[in-house]
Amino acid sequence: MAPVAPRSGDAIFANVERVNAELFTLTYGAIVRQLLTDLEEVEEVNKQLDEMGYNIGVRLIDEFLAKSNVSRCVDFKETAEVIAKVGFKMFLGITATVTNWDADGTSCSLVLEDNPLVDFVELPDTCQGLYYCNILSGVIRGGLEMVSMKTEVTWLRDMLRGDDAYELQVKLLKQVPEEYPYKDDE
């Protein structure tokens, strides 16, 4: 029996349970708002959003692997494609494009044209350093770490700050091969 082929993002998106997009956007907005009130420091909020995203990513990867049936990616290029086409589509309903590969294939940019997290959002002057969608960078970092890739994810362009699109830079720091965990037993 041949293994089931990976399903496209659209097919999975049609099958998973969905919540109302506005509810999602407003809930996320409320979270960021509350974090700003509690922590007051924009840098702290950025870090906290990244941490939250990391914790989400660690669990999200299993759901992603289970629903999408992708097998292990052969290299980082394929990984980036899978994240952009299948991952974003499955969880947020948008597709990202992968651009700007650097010379040795370890760094790329994911460009998002529209972003459901930032509907109805405007950044006030007091929060200019805030990366509103930092949770997404945490999610990608957490997810990739669970498949043995240590990455660094940063925002290059952010529409809330006046750019024309959202651009995430994903840089592969290293691939961590699986090692035998029982090193010094007995």
Added chain:
Amino acid sequence: MQFFSGSEISPSPPAPTASGNNAHMMYVFNRNGICLLYREWNRPLRTLSDHQDHKLMFGLLFSLKSLTAKMDPTSLKFHLFCLDLITSYSEVNGSTINCGPDLKMIMTFLAVFCSNYFIINMPSHHSMDKGNLGVPQLPGQGCSFHSFRTNTYKLSFMETPSGIKIILVTNPRTGDLREPLKYIYNLYVEHVVKNPLYTPGTPIK
């Protein structure tokens, strides 16, 4: 556990007669070797303590995975591996195999043990990988093993890229269990991963 409905595995409580049951045991491990779940339905013979049993199982599968990747006859590394094996049977060359002394012992022990006691149906169960990156043990590399059968049981194995390993020990006549294992993985995702009260990496209660 109301896990299996409509699949070929029936988790009835351990009964004196083994004829009705299909499954013997199930293990779920994460990538750090922690046994997240262990269930048994029919296990008359028990030789080791629980902790040792889990370690043995995990070690066995870890070694088998590396072994199958290295023994892949369609890969370039195979010829180097054969040469090394021939030159020194008891001493596996560290640089080709990339494992510590414990693993070497386990693997040589396995090689001897296997040839005497059971048949590993690996060649017919391999799924070919997409390409040969030439670096051992990185994700996406090498072929994967998914079951072996002895005269008294069959062990089926599934590993996800995130390191979750699901092992099912059943009677030898069971067919290919890849689909049920995927189903179990989906259940794991639905109920364990999505549970906010569960910390990843701890045994499932």
